[in-house]
Amino acid sequence: MANILIAVSGSISAYKIADLVSELGKAGHQVQCLLTASAAEFVSPLVLETLSGRKVRSAQFGADVSGTEHIDFARFADVMVFAPASANMLAKLALGLADDLPSTVALATEAPILIAPAMNTVMWEKPIVQQHVATLLKRGATLIEPGSGLLACGEVGVGKLAPVATIVAAIEAAVRASPLLDLAEQRVLITAGPTTTAIDAVRYITNHSTGRMGAAMAEEALRRGAAVDYVLGIDKGVVHPLPPRGSEGRFTLVEVRTAEEMAAAALQRLPGATGVVATAAVMDYSVAAPSAGKLKRASDAIALDLVPSTDVLGSLRQAATGQWFLGFAAETDNVEEHGLGKLKAKGLDFLFANAVSKLGAEGQTGFAVGTNAGVLLTSGGARHELALGPKTEIARQIWDLIA
Numbered sequence: 001m002a003n004i005l006i007a008v009s010g011s012i013s014a015y016k017i018a019d020l021v022s023e024l025g026k027a028g029h030q031v032q033c034l035l036t037a038s039a040a041e042f043v044s045p046l047v048l049e050t051l052s053g054r055k056v057r058s059a060q061f062g063a064d065v066s067g068t069e070h071i072d073f074a075r076f077a078d079v080m081v082f083a084p085a086s087a088n089m090l091a092k093l094a095l096g097l098a099d100d101l102p103s104t105v106a107l108a109t110e111a112p113i114l115i116a117p118a119m120n121t122v123m124w125e126k127p128i129v130q131q132h133v134a135t136l137l138k139r140g141a142t143l144i145e146p147g148s149g150l151l152a153c154g155e156v157g158v159g160k161l162a163p164v165a166t167i168v169a170a171i172e173a174a175v176r177a178s179p180l181l182d183l184a185e186q187r188v189l190i191t192a193g194p195t196t197t198a199i200d201a202v203r204y205i206t207n208h209s210t211g212r213m214g215a216a217m218a219e220e221a222l223r224r225g226a227a228v229d230y231v232l233g234i235d236k237g238v239v240h241p242l243p244p245r246g247s248e249g250r251f252t253l254v255e256v257r258t259a260e261e262m263a264a265a266a267l268q269r270l271p272g273a274t275g276v277v278a279t280a281a282v283m284d285y286s287v288a289a290p291s292a293g294k295l296k297r298a299s300d301a302i303a304l305d306l307v308p309s310t311d312v313l314g315s316l317r318q319a320a321t322g323q324w325f326l327g328f329a330a331e332t333d334n335v336e337e338h339g340l341g342k343l344k345a346k347g348l349d350f351l352f353a354n355a356v357s358k359l360g361a362e363g364q365t366g367f368a369v370g371t372n373a374g375v376l377l378t379s380g381g382a383r384h385e386l387a388l389g390p391k392t393e394i395a396r397q398i399w400d401l402i403a
């Protein structure tokens with residue numbers, strides 16, 4: 001299943017996009033609609049929101065619009081479809097103009113672009129319009145030819161929006177040809193989130209992990225066709241993955257708390273996996289003898305006896321039978337050096353090393369933030385620096401590099 005971005009221009013045929021969104025949803029695709037200002041005069045955003053399950057966007061500026069929203073949409077798209085595409089929109093796309101949200105996203109995306117024009121016959125046959133179409137085709141866009149028949153103006157000729165079934169078929173063909181479904185043969189075991197160790201019946205020790213990076217890795221893998229077995233350490237504030245529509249049957253979730261529980265659950269699922277992504281922030285130590293009851297407050301200091309906990313990644317690597325391994329290393333200093341050490345010590349194929357803030361400091365990478373940055377290291381000695389960006393974007397880049 002794929003992420004489909006539909007850009008709607010001002011045309012009487014815009015009402016047909018409701019059927020297009022509905023059909024794509026039935027096929028299991030995720031659909032996001034972008035409207036030009038004039039498109040909203042022809043089709044209700046509410047209808048498209050209801051059918052797609054996603055808020056229709058058209059504004060480039062405003063209180064609820066981030067400065068990078070056009071980039072987010074551009075990266076979301078596996079396929080971008082302009083339907084209906086007006087003569088004005090064709091001109092913008094051909095000239096590289098970006099004065100509204102759809103045209104701005106088109107300039108920022110690397111996804112295949114499909115164009116389904118709709119306009120009066122005279123407009124469609126104008127040399128300048130045909131020149132713009134030829135330019136777009138030369139740049140790799142796919143044209144969904146307009147149909148012929150009675151137009152809204154009462155004239156008869158070429159210019160009708162192609163039938164919805166034809167547009168759906170073109171989108172499906174683009175999806176099948178897309179390299180972004182490059183994980184369709186993979187079953188990925190992902191560990192994510194924190195683990196905990198009990199002190200007594202009511203208290204425990206954990207870390208600041210929220211599982212966001214693991215969730216981003218899982219969601220991107222599912223978008224690219226993989227099946228995902230997800231072993232999640234749960235605690236307050238932990239993020240659960242949201243499987244893309246249509247991928248729910250390829251996603252299984254197991255919730256655990258301790259390192260020992262995580263290792264047991266992951267080892268049980270390892271034989272069916274083709275690869276392992278270990279994003280979990282596992283507690284390296286466990287309380288040796290947790291109190292069965294609640295420890296009472298005392299004026300004197302107490303000491304906790306900590307012992308090494310189960311090495312989840314090490315246990316999986318030792319039990320492996322040909323799976324590839326991607327590890328994660330969150331470090332406060334000498335990030336790449338420590339990452340290389342973990343890559344070699346664990347016998348991994350890949351490792352993503354990133355910085356986390358030291359005690360009392362704040363940062364844009366690591367735990368409990370939406371952004372990340374770091375370096376992807378490989379067993380062959382390659383290194384790939386990933387610049388600061390949303391964890392969803394970091395996940396996409398990691399999968400691009402290892403897929």
